[in-house]
Every structure is written in C-alpha cells, then in structure tokens.
Amino acid sequence: MxxxxxxxxxxxxxxxxxxxxxxxxxxxxxxxxxxxxxxxxxxxxxxxxxxxxxxxxxxxxxxxxxxxxxxxxxxxxxxxxxxxxxxxDLTKMEQAVEKRPGDYTYRVSYGAALLQSGDTAEAEAQFVAADTAVTSYGSQHVQDYATQGIDELGALRPGFERNGFATKQQCQAYYNRLAYFYGLRYQEARESYFQSQQTLYTGLAQGCK
Structure with a gap:
C-alpha cells in the first residue's frame, strides 16, 4: 500500500x-x-x-x-x-432544537418548557415533531422517549396542582400528552400500571374546564 x-x-x-x-x-x-x-x-x-x-x-x-x-x-x-x-431558558432550548432538529430528546424538553410557560400550541407542535423524529431511531428509543416525557411532564405536576392551569387547552394538552406517553409504555411492557395511568390521564383531560 x-x-x-x-x-x-x-x-x-x-x-x-x-x-x-x-x-x-x-x-x-x-x-x-x-x-x-x-x-x-x-x-x-x-x-x-x-x-x-x-x-x-x-x-x-x-x-x-x-x-x-x-x-x-x-x-x-x-x-x-x-x-x-x-x-x-426557552431561547437557548429553541436554539438547540434548531441545531439538532432530529433530536427528539431536545424537543421533549422544549415542549414541556413551552407547555409550562403557557404556549400550548407551540408545545404541541414540538411534541408532534418529536413523535416523528423518534421513528428514525430503534424501538428502544421509543420507550426512552416515553419515559423522558413522563418524567419531564411529571415534574410539572406539582406546579399545576398548586397554581392550576392557565387555560382549558393547557390542561388538555398536559394530560393528553401524559396519556400518550403511558400508552407507548404499555404497548411495549404490557404492564397494567401503564394502562391504568393512560386511562387516568385520558379521563383527567376530558375533565378539563
């Protein structure tokens, strides 16, 4: 050579x-x-x-x-x-997403932060983009995605329970997204706990006022 x-x-x-x-x-x-x-x-x-x-x-x-x-x-x-x-810092999170648009972990964090801030429409857009992005990865990533979503949205719950939701839309987006993530976990694990949590949060979303 x-x-x-x-x-x-x-x-x-x-x-x-x-x-x-x-x-x-x-x-x-x-x-x-x-x-x-x-x-x-x-x-x-x-x-x-x-x-x-x-x-x-x-x-x-x-x-x-x-x-x-x-x-x-x-x-x-x-x-x-x-x-x-x-x-x-929403600005820094947005900049990170712009640099790595295919990174679903970024979009979950950004979406959760937007939801907490009250920007429900953009939060939902980020979660939908994350749903699409994660399909480019292996099946284990789908479970990691769901776990991250449950953890990050779960961390917001004390604040929402203490202060309430700003709008009905924010309430619905929060609980529906938690139900979705628990549904993903149930699809893989088939554990009754995940199914019960999915049912719980679906019901809470329907009860938003």
Missing part, C-alpha cells in the same frame, strides 16, 4: 470515528476533535481553504473537516440545551 492510500484510509477512518462519537459523551467527542486538529496540522493549507470557503478541494480534508463540524455543532447544541433546561 502506498503512502497516498494510507493517508486516505487514515482520513476516512478519522471522519468515520468522529461521526460515531455523535452518540457518545462530551469527553469522547472532544478527544476525537483534538485528534482531528492534530491531523489538521499536516494539512494546514487545505484546512485554511476549508475554513474560508467551506471546502478545500481535497476530498479527504473535506470529509474530516465536515465530520468535525458535525461533532462541534452537536457539542454546542448540547451545551445550549443543558443550560436551557437548567435555567428554563
């Missing part, structure tokens, strides 16, 4: 490794980004072209730098969502 072929394999392997780490923790992603930057030192001219123009003219460099951009974008989105969740 000649040197050119080896360099091509290294570049493509690095690009693939970076994309694989999209589902990993932040420390793992940072390690691969650092590895890519070290590799970039040997391709400084082409990397400079990519930075200025969005392409370098070298397929291997474009592949690695493009993968780096994907991982960097994910890190930035994670940071925005983490800060948004911690502070209840």
């Amino acid at each position: 000649n040197g050119m072929a080896k360099k091509r394999i290294v570049a493509l392997a690095l690009a693939a490794l970076m994309l694989v780490t999209v589902g990993c923790d932040a420390e793992s992603r940072q390690f691969v980004i650092d590895l890519a930057l070290e590799w970039a030192k040997e391709h400084a001219i082409d990397v400079g072209k990519y930075t200025l123009l969005g392409r370098s003219g070298d397929d291997e460099v474009d592949a690695v730098m493009g993968a780096r951009d994907v991982v960097s974008n994910l890190q930035e989105a994670d940071k925005l969502m983490e800060e948004g969740r911690a502070a209840g």
Whole structure:
C-alpha cells in the first residue's frame, strides 16, 4: 500500500470515528476533535481553504473537516440545551432544537418548557415533531422517549396542582400528552400500571374546564 492510500484510509477512518462519537459523551467527542486538529496540522493549507470557503478541494480534508463540524455543532447544541433546561431558558432550548432538529430528546424538553410557560400550541407542535423524529431511531428509543416525557411532564405536576392551569387547552394538552406517553409504555411492557395511568390521564383531560 502506498503512502497516498494510507493517508486516505487514515482520513476516512478519522471522519468515520468522529461521526460515531455523535452518540457518545462530551469527553469522547472532544478527544476525537483534538485528534482531528492534530491531523489538521499536516494539512494546514487545505484546512485554511476549508475554513474560508467551506471546502478545500481535497476530498479527504473535506470529509474530516465536515465530520468535525458535525461533532462541534452537536457539542454546542448540547451545551445550549443543558443550560436551557437548567435555567428554563426557552431561547437557548429553541436554539438547540434548531441545531439538532432530529433530536427528539431536545424537543421533549422544549415542549414541556413551552407547555409550562403557557404556549400550548407551540408545545404541541414540538411534541408532534418529536413523535416523528423518534421513528428514525430503534424501538428502544421509543420507550426512552416515553419515559423522558413522563418524567419531564411529571415534574410539572406539582406546579399545576398548586397554581392550576392557565387555560382549558393547557390542561388538555398536559394530560393528553401524559396519556400518550403511558400508552407507548404499555404497548411495549404490557404492564397494567401503564394502562391504568393512560386511562387516568385520558379521563383527567376530558375533565378539563
């Protein structure tokens, strides 16, 4: 194998490794980004072209730098969502969703926060988008999705019980969505508890005034 072929394999392997780490923790992603930057030192001219123009003219460099951009974008989105969740900052959560529109976990958190704020229509839109996004993942993700939804909406219940709902629509959206998530859990687990919770929240939604 000649040197050119080896360099091509290294570049493509690095690009693939970076994309694989999209589902990993932040420390793992940072390690691969650092590895890519070290590799970039040997391709400084082409990397400079990519930075200025969005392409370098070298397929291997474009592949690695493009993968780096994907991982960097994910890190930035994670940071925005983490800060948004911690502070209840809808703007940061929206920015995170814009960067990662296919991430259903972002949309669940954003939808719950919107529902809490009283923006029922947009909250429902986010949940519907999350319903669609999760279909791109495996069946286990559907259960993870339902569990996240139950947890995040459940965390809002004390506030709603204490202060009440602002509108009938907010009340219905809250209970109907909880019923939906419990329905997803029942479809997989077939446990009577999940079915009873689905029935409970469906009834509460019907009783909203």
